[in-house]
Amino acid sequence: MRKRISGFMALILLTFLVSACSGANNAASPSASASVSGAPAQSQQPAASSVPKDGGSLIIGVASDPVILNPNYAGDRVSLTIDQALFAPLFQVNNGKKTFYLAESLTPSADNLTYTLKLKDGLTWHDGEKLTADDVVFTIDSILDEKQNSFLRANFLINGKPIKAVKVDDLTVEFKLPQVSPAFEATLVQVSPIPKHIFQNEANIEKSTKNAAPVGSGPFKFKEYKTGEYLTLERFDNYFGGKPHLDSVTYRVAKDANAANLALQNGEINVKYLDPQDVATIQATNNFEILPYSEGRLAYLMFNANSDTGALAKKEVRQALSLALGRDEIIQTAYMSKDYADPAKSFLTPDALYYTNDVPTYDNDAAKAKELLQAAGVSNLKLRFIVQSGNKVQEAVSLYVQQKLKAVGVDVELQNMDSSAWVQKFIDLKAKDFELALTGYIMGYDPDAYRILYTTNASSNYSHYSNPEVDKLLNEGAGEADTTKRGDIYKKVQEIVAEDAPIYPIAYTKTIVAVSRKYGGLEEAVLKPVVIFEDLSKIYLK
Numbered sequence: 001m002r003k004r005i006s007g008f009m010a011l012i013l014l015t016f017l018v019s020a021c022s023g024a025n026n027a028a029s030p031s032a033s034a035s036v037s038g039a040p041a042q043s044q045q046p047a048a049s050s051v052p053k054d055g056g057s058l059i060i061g062v063a064s065d066p067v068i069l070n071p072n073y074a075g076d077r078v079s080l081t082i083d084q085a086l087f088a089p090l091f092q093v094n095n096g097k098k099t100f101y102l103a104e105s106l107t108p109s110a111d112n113l114t115y116t117l118k119l120k121d122g123l124t125w126h127d128g129e130k131l132t133a134d135d136v137v138f139t140i141d142s143i144l145d146e147k148q149n150s151f152l153r154a155n156f157l158i159n160g161k162p163i164k165a166v167k168v169d170d171l172t173v174e175f176k177l178p179q180v181s182p183a184f185e186a187t188l189v190q191v192s193p194i195p196k197h198i199f200q201n202e203a204n205i206e207k208s209t210k211n212a213a214p215v216g217s218g219p220f221k222f223k224e225y226k227t228g229e230y231l232t233l234e235r236f237d238n239y240f241g242g243k244p245h246l247d248s249v250t251y252r253v254a255k256d257a258n259a260a261n262l263a264l265q266n267g268e269i270n271v272k273y274l275d276p277q278d279v280a281t282i283q284a285t286n287n288f289e290i291l292p293y294s295e296g297r298l299a300y301l302m303f304n305a306n307s308d309t310g311a312l313a314k315k316e317v318r319q320a321l322s323l324a325l326g327r328d329e330i331i332q333t334a335y336m337s338k339d340y341a342d343p344a345k346s347f348l349t350p351d352a353l354y355y356t357n358d359v360p361t362y363d364n365d366a367a368k369a370k371e372l373l374q375a376a377g378v379s380n381l382k383l384r385f386i387v388q389s390g391n392k393v394q395e396a397v398s399l400y401v402q403q404k405l406k407a408v409g410v411d412v413e414l415q416n417m418d419s420s421a422w423v424q425k426f427i428d429l430k431a432k433d434f435e436l437a438l439t440g441y442i443m444g445y446d447p448d449a450y451r452i453l454y455t456t457n458a459s460s461n462y463s464h465y466s467n468p469e470v471d472k473l474l475n476e477g478a479g480e481a482d483t484t485k486r487g488d489i490y491k492k493v494q495e496i497v498a499e500d501a502p503i504y505p506i507a508y509t510k511t512i513v514a515v516s517r518k519y520g521g522l523e524e525a526v527l528k529p530v531v532i533f534e535d536l537s538k539i540y541l542k
Contacts, residue, residue: 062077068211257275302502473489
C-alpha cells in the first residue's frame, strides 16, 4: 500500500496496479468494461480553444477498486491516486523545491532537533470544520500509535525513538526529534492530515466505517462509490488553493486492459495509464497527449519467503531462481525497449540518495542455478506465481519466468486473478499460498523510506526478508547526520540486499499516461509519481 519525483515517499508499493506499481507503468494498466453508469462518455475531439473554463468532469481509468480511502493506510496506487484529490498534503517537493499546501512554512532549529510547521490560516475540512494544529498532531499521534497499525509508523521512529508533534497554537506545530535525522523532511512530506473530529474516538482507524465516506481537505470531496464500477468526487469550493475548475472527477474501475483502451478511444475515459504495447494505437488517434515520465520506480520479481513451501526462505534458492532469469530479456519482453525501462540491480532507485547499481547480481546462468538448487537440497520445486489478469506486463513476464525456470527444473503454476483480488492477496502479510509476484514501488529520494520494506517484520516487508545486519544498518542510516558515513551505510546495505536476493530487480521503469487533448492545465497540475497529478484543481476543459 506512500516521494514521488517530488518528495513523496510512500510506498506505493505495489502494484502493477493502475498498471500500478508495475512496470513501464504497468501497475496501472487500468482496464475497463465497455461502459459504466454514472461515468458518461465524452467526445475525444480536440478542443479549439485552450482557454480555461469552469465546469465539466474528468474520468480517470483505474485498474481496481481502492483498498482504503485514508492516507495513513493507503499503499496501493488506486487508493493513493484518489486520496491525492481528497486529502491535501502539508507540502510537496519537486526537483528539490518545496511547494506548500496546507503548510505555510517549515523551519528547522539551529541544532536541527526541532522543526516548526506553520499552517495556513482559514483552512477547513470538507464538512466545514476548521483544520488546525490539533489535526496535524492527532495525525502524527495516530501514525505512532502501535494499536492503529499505520505502515508509516517506522519512518517516524529514529533509532527506535519516536518523533513528537507538539501543538504551539492553532496554526503552529513543533516536531521534536530524538536526534538529528536527515530523512525527517522526506518523512513528513508523505503526511496528509486526517480530521481529528472524525476519528478521535475510533479504536481502529484502519477498519473504521468512516473511511467509506471520507472527509478530507483536498480540491475534491467524496460524492459516491459503487464497488467494481466507479468512485466520484465533486468540487470543494472552499479549497484553500482556489476553487477547482472541474465540477467532478470520476475514477472508473476498469479491470480489462483491452476494454479500457477501447473506452479511452471512445471517450468514456479521459485519462489512463498505458502499457508500452498500446502506445502506438492510442497515439494514432491524435486525440491524446502521450506523457511518458520517470517515477523513480523499481519493477521487480518478489520472492515470498513466507510461503508454505519453505524453499524461498533459503538465500541460495532465491539466488538460483535469479540466475535462471535475464533482466534484459524481460525488459524486451515486457516493455518492448529500454526507452521505457533501464536495467536495475539495486533495490534503491536512481533518484534516491546514495543509489548505486554497482552491486552483486544474479543473472543469466542456468548451469549455476542448477548447481545452487542441488547444493541447497532442493528438487522438484513447484512455485505459484500470482498474476493480474489483463495486465499485459505481468502476463508477459509470468510466461517468461515460467519458461526460464522450467529449464532449471522448477515448475511454475500461474494463478490469474483480477486486480482487486491480486492486491488483497499481495498485501496480506500472512499469505503463504504463493511464492512469486511481479510488482514495484516508488519510495522517494531518501533511502530511509525503504526501511518499511527491508527490515525484519516491518509493516510493508512483503517478501519477509530478514537480515540482522541490514536491520542494524538501516536504523543507523536513519539517524546518521554525516553524509559521507551515511553514504557508506547505504552502499553497504545495497550490496548485502543484492547478495541476499529477496527480490529480483528488473528495471527502473517509465510511466506512460494518456490524457485527452480536451483538457488543459496539465503542467500546472504537475505530473506526479503514483497519483498522476499532484493538484487536480488546476485541470480544466479547454
